[in-house]
Amino acid sequence: MRRFMTKKVAAIGIAGSLLVGGGVAFAVIGLQGTGSGSQTISSGTTGTAQITLSVHINNTPALIPGSSAVISFDASNPNPNPVTVSTISLKSVTSSNATCNDVLQNLDPNQISMATVTENELIPANTANYIFPHSSTLVWRNDDGTGGKPIVDQSSCLGVPLTVTVQTP
Numbered sequence: 001m002r003r004f005m006t007k008k009v010a011a012i013g014i015a016g017s018l019l020v021g022g023g024v025a026f027a028v029i030g031l032q033g034t035g036s037g038s039q040t041i042s043s044g045t046t047g048t049a050q051i052t053l054s055v056h057i058n059n060t061p062a063l064i065p066g067s068s069a070v071i072s073f074d075a076s077n078p079n080p081n082p083v084t085v086s087t088i089s090l091k092s093v094t095s096s097n098a099t100c101n102d103v104l105q106n107l108d109p110n111q112i113s114m115a116t117v118t119e120n121e122l123i124p125a126n127t128a129n130y131i132f133p134h135s136s137t138l139v140w141r142n143d144d145g146t147g148g149k150p151i152v153d154q155s156s157c158l159g160v161p162l163t164v165t166v167q168t169p
Helices: 098-106
Strands: 009-013 026-029 052-057 067-077 083-094 112-114 117-123 127-131 136-140 163-167
Touching: 052 163, 067 083, 067 117, 083 098, 083 112, 117 127
Parallel strands: none
Antiparallel strands: 009 163, 026 083, 052 067, 067 127, 067 136, 083 117, 083 163, 112 136
C-alpha cells in the first residue's frame, strides 16, 4: 500500500458563509506485481495528496463573545486514490476588519477555541462532499478564564465577518 499526506488549511467565514480549505490526508494505492524466482515488491512511501475540506458553522445563534456555535465538516477528494483525514483542529481566528483583527490578535490564545475532532475517516477516491460523522463546538469566551472580564474589549468584532482557520495534522 502507498500512503500520501499533505497539510493544508481551511478557512471559513462565521457570518453564515462557507469557504473551502484543505487538510492533511493519506491516500492508499494498491500495488501489484508478478515475477518468477526471487522478485519482491515493497510497499509505497509517504507522498502528498490534496483534498478540499469544507467547514460549516451553525450561525443561529450568532457567534459573539460569551457564546458558542456548532461546527461540522465535509471533504471532497478529487484524487484517484482514497484519502484518510485523522483529526481537524482550530488554527486561528482572524477578520478582514482591521480593528476587529487587532482585537483578535491581542486576545488570550484560548479566548476562542474548538475541541480537536478525531475523524480517522477514509474519503473514497473521486468523492465530493463526504460528510464527516463528528462535529465540534467553536467557543468564544467572554472572560479571562478566571471569571473576570476579558483583557481586551471585544465589541469591535460584533457584526463583522470572522475567518476561522482549521487544519489537519
